[in-house]
Amino acid sequence: MLPENHGDWPVTPEDIVVADIGGTHARFAIATLQRGQIIRVENQIIMKGADHASLEMAWQAYGGEIGRELPQDGAIAVAAPVNGDALHLTNNSWVIRPRLIREKLKLNRISLVNDFGAVGHAVALLGDDQFGHICGPDSPVSGEDSITVVGPGTGLGVAHVLRTGSAYHISETEGGHIAFAPHDELEDRLLHNLRKQHGRVSAERIVAGPGLQAIYRVLAEIEEQTPQPFDDKDLWQLALGGKDPLAAAAFDRFCLCLGSFAGDMALAHGSGAVVISGGLGNRIADQLLASGFRDRFTAKGRFQSLMEQISVKQFFNEEPGLYGAAAAFLKEHTPPVL
Numbered sequence: 001m002l003p004e005n006h007g008d009w010p011v012t013p014e015d016i017v018v019a020d021i022g023g024t025h026a027r028f029a030i031a032t033l034q035r036g037q038i039i040r041v042e043n044q045i046i047m048k049g050a051d052h053a054s055l056e057m058a059w060q061a062y063g064g065e066i067g068r069e070l071p072q073d074g075a076i077a078v079a080a081p082v083n084g085d086a087l088h089l090t091n092n093s094w095v096i097r098p099r100l101i102r103e104k105l106k107l108n109r110i111s112l113v114n115d116f117g118a119v120g121h122a123v124a125l126l127g128d129d130q131f132g133h134i135c136g137p138d139s140p141v142s143g144e145d146s147i148t149v150v151g152p153g154t155g156l157g158v159a160h161v162l163r164t165g166s167a168y169h170i171s172e173t174e175g176g177h178i179a180f181a182p183h184d185e186l187e188d189r190l191l192h193n194l195r196k197q198h199g200r201v202s203a204e205r206i207v208a209g210p211g212l213q214a215i216y217r218v219l220a221e222i223e224e225q226t227p228q229p230f231d232d233k234d235l236w237q238l239a240l241g242g243k244d245p246l247a248a249a250a251f252d253r254f255c256l257c258l259g260s261f262a263g264d265m266a267l268a269h270g271s272g273a274v275v276i277s278g279g280l281g282n283r284i285a286d287q288l289l290a291s292g293f294r295d296r297f298t299a300k301g302r303f304q305s306l307m308e309q310i311s312v313k314q315f316f317n318e319e320p321g322l323y324g325a326a327a328a329f330l331k332e333h334t335p336p337v338l
Contacts, residue, residue: 013039016329017059017074020115020321023092023154024049027319028062030071031326036334038125038326044319049092056104075111075329076101077118077321079155081174111329116157117172118324119277120149122317124161124168125327131313132285134276135294139311144272148265149315151278152258156204160269170328175265176204183260183296186253190218207254207261209280212236215257216250240287252291255284259296266310267300277315285314 013034018041020027029044043066052058055076063070078096080087087096102110113121124147128140141147145164151157156176162169180201182188194201194214205211212235220227225246230238238244239251266274274297276285288294298307317323 075325120159121327122320122324153278255291259293
């Protein structure tokens with residue numbers, strides 16, 4: 001939580017609408033703020049983006065669902081860079097125009113943040129009870145000044161949290177789109193196959209939900225097997241269930257690649273801790289330790305001893321985008337301490 005002394009912030013609670021807009025789903029809630037703190041986040045509803053023609057229509061539908069007039073302040077996390085004139089979301093026909101949001105949604109104040117930037121805000125503010133230990137020193141996240149946040153899901157999110165005293169800064173990055181760096185001959189082959197399809201191959205092509213398919217197909221090719229036509233959901237179920245040896249091997253390779261990528265990001269950021277977040281990150285947390293994640297995370301040649309001192313945590317909060325959107329609103333609109 002933020003310190004209580006925040007100048008002229010109202011003593012009485014104030015509600016804002018918070019939203020987390022992804023390619024498939026739109027999440028809405030009401031956050032209650034008081035004295036520069038987030039008191040609670042409630043009335044959460046998840047909608048399919050395809051069920052509504054626009055953000056404005058979904059916003060109105062949310063008010064109808066909870067049966068109340070919506071507050072006149074809002075914070076929105078969007079699965080896209082937020083510095084353009086028109087925001088286009090993958091797998092979602094909505095076009096969000098930042099300059100028109102306040103008018104369209106009838107808001108007095110608005111904060112707009114990248115969805116993984118919102119996760120960074122949540123990591124910066126939530127207590128250590130929200131994090132589980134994966135590997136490295138079991139030290140609290142709250143004690144680190146520099147934190148890398150990595151979130152494999154439909155895509156691959158990356159954010160950087162930098163603390164300076166009681167303040168913090170969030171770098172919203174597109175780190176998931178750096179070039180994929182193969183570690184061995186199998187990954188060389190994976191890169192070669194994907195390059196034929198995409199030209200340039202980003203880390204997100206492998207270290208995200210759809211990446212399991214690419215790994216699975218390369219392993220089938222090596223084993224001279226015909227890959228089965230599983231969709232992503234079925235393949236992940238098989239991989240995590242361990243009932244299909246090829247799918248299970250693909251998952252283990254996925255964990256290796258995630259370890260390499262997370263380690264590269266921590267090295268680039270100079271971080272003392274790494275936090276794994278995202279829906280897929282939560283789903284695989286219990287199996288990361290049994291995989292080669294840790295060995296790959298620390299396998300940085302001359303810097304292995306440095307990497308072994310970095311704490312890697314799992315972020316358990318189920319809706320960090322909503323909490324983080326509220327935190328971004330606080331950071332932007334909280335009056336300065338006098």
